[in-house]
Structures are given as C-alpha cells and as structure tokens.
Amino acid sequence: MRDLLSDLEAGRHLSDPDPVRRAQLQMKTPLPKRFYQSAQVVQDEAGGWSVQLDGKPVRTPGKSLLALPTDAAARLVAAEFEAQRELIDPPSMPVLRLANTAIDGVAGHIEDVVEDVMRYSGSDLLCYRADGPDDLVARQAQAWDPWIDWVRTTIGARFWLAEGVMHVEQPRESIGAIGIHLRQRSDPFRLAAIHVMTSLTGSAILSLAVESGALSVDDAWSAAHVDEDWNIEQWGEDAEATARRAARFRDMKAAAELICALDSTG
Numbered sequence: 001m002r003d004l005l006s007d008l009e010a011g012r013h014l015s016d017p018d019p020v021r022r023a024q025l026q027m028k029t030p031l032p033k034r035f036y037q038s039a040q041v042v043q044d045e046a047g048g049w050s051v052q053l054d055g056k057p058v059r060t061p062g063k064s065l066l067a068l069p070t071d072a073a074a075r076l077v078a079a080e081f082e083a084q085r086e087l088i089d090p091p092s093m094p095v096l097r098l099a100n101t102a103i104d105g106v107a108g109h110i111e112d113v114v115e116d117v118m119r120y121s122g123s124d125l126l127c128y129r130a131d132g133p134d135d136l137v138a139r140q141a142q143a144w145d146p147w148i149d150w151v152r153t154t155i156g157a158r159f160w161l162a163e164g165v166m167h168v169e170q171p172r173e174s175i176g177a178i179g180i181h182l183r184q185r186s187d188p189f190r191l192a193a194i195h196v197m198t199s200l201t202g203s204a205i206l207s208l209a210v211e212s213g214a215l216s217v218d219d220a221w222s223a224a225h226v227d228e229d230w231n232i233e234q235w236g237e238d239a240e241a242t243a244r245r246a247a248r249f250r251d252m253k254a255a256a257e258l259i260c261a262l263d264s265t266g
Contacts, residue, residue, distance in 0.1 A: 033087055034085065043071070049069070049070060051067075051077050066099060073095075073258060076254075080093040080096050091247070094250055098255060110186050117182055117198050118175050118178050118179050120199070121159075121204035122170050123167065125206075127148075129141075143223040147215065150215075151178075151205045156177045189262055203224060210256055217252060
C-alpha cells in the first residue's frame, strides 16, 4: 500500500515496478501542452464539486470523475490548472496529485492507509533523540517535546523516547489510540493529506497536529528538519538537497491547504 500511495502521490499511476526503469521512463516523458482555455468548478448531482476544463469534466488517471467534497478544495485544483503555462507540469500541481491519490488509491483502501500511518507512528521521528552534542539535544527537546505532550493529552497516546537509532517498541495502546483518532478522519481526501504529511516529515505526530490546527505547517516543517538544519549550520548547505527540500515543502503545504479547504464551509 505504501508503494502504491507513493506512486499515486507522485503522479506515477502507470509506473514500472522497477525503480530504475521507472525513473528512465519519467525522464523520457515529454510534458503535455496546455489544451484548454480555462478551468471551472461545478457542483455535481452527488453534491460534490467537480473540476472542468472548458466545460468538460476532468477525470483521474483511474478514469473516475475528479470531484472534491467542498467548493474550496475543488478551487485549489482548478487554480493549479489555471496556473499552467504552455506546458502542463504535474510536479507543480500537488493538490491535483493528492486528489487523484484520494480517489484512485485511498478511497478503496481506507483501513490500509490508516494502518500505514499507524506504522509510521511506531517509529516516529520525534521519539528518536540525539545523545549529543548538547545544542542539538536542546533543539530537539524544544521543537519536539511539546508535541509528544500534545499527542498524549489530546489523543491519549504516550510515546517512549530513545537515544540514537536503536528501535524502541511503543506501547500497543498508544498505536491503537492513533488508529482510533485516524478512523474518525477517514474521509479519503483528509486521510491522503495526512499520509503525505506523515511520509514527508517522518512523523505521524506532527502531521496529526497540523491536521488538527494545533500546529502550523511552517512550524511542523521546521520541527521535522531540526537535525538537518543543525547539520547545515555545521557543514554548509548543498544546492541539490535544498532544491529537493523545497519541492517536498511544496507538497507539504499543499496537503495542509487541502485540509483547510476541506474544513471550509464558505
């Protein structure tokens, strides 16, 4: 399931199972030309909001109607279509990719996705602390301890902390509490966004805090990169790594924006 969602989230709905071959195919695939004048949002008969291009409904790679639960969510996708220039660049359309993932992947596998996020929580980034130097230890504590406390008081999940990378077995009751919390958020679009944020940060705790509105997406991203930022301060910044991080943050922001749009009643 994690491989399937990763491919869908990246727009690789018909990808080759071999990762090297998959990368080669993607490099050879030319970007399609923009073939439409405008994108619109229309309420459909089922009460959802579908995206149309020049009056024609958009469909997912799986041939389902591209319809979202709220007008605001559908408008995020329509805005991505409108922002395309002469060519259509899928990486610049993260909300569209999320919507496709929700419809084609998550909707039919809700429990599998819930369990995948639960597995992330079993080895959550926030639980693995450095044993030195003191500055890094302090930064981790400052950025992460409030959310360890938050998940305990808000969700009822108590997590054990460990130094280094040695795996620590988390209480079964805590993982179960995360599962209960997720099953109350089983809308495919919301769950797809939570899954994206979890995989990008390595932390189910941070993603659930963002989803709840307790933590901003910018602060969550900073918290997820405490170690990386500390290393940059010591050794300098790598341009390629910086570009990759910026692309991941774009996807993180898109997931948070989708959740906000799903909660919109306007």
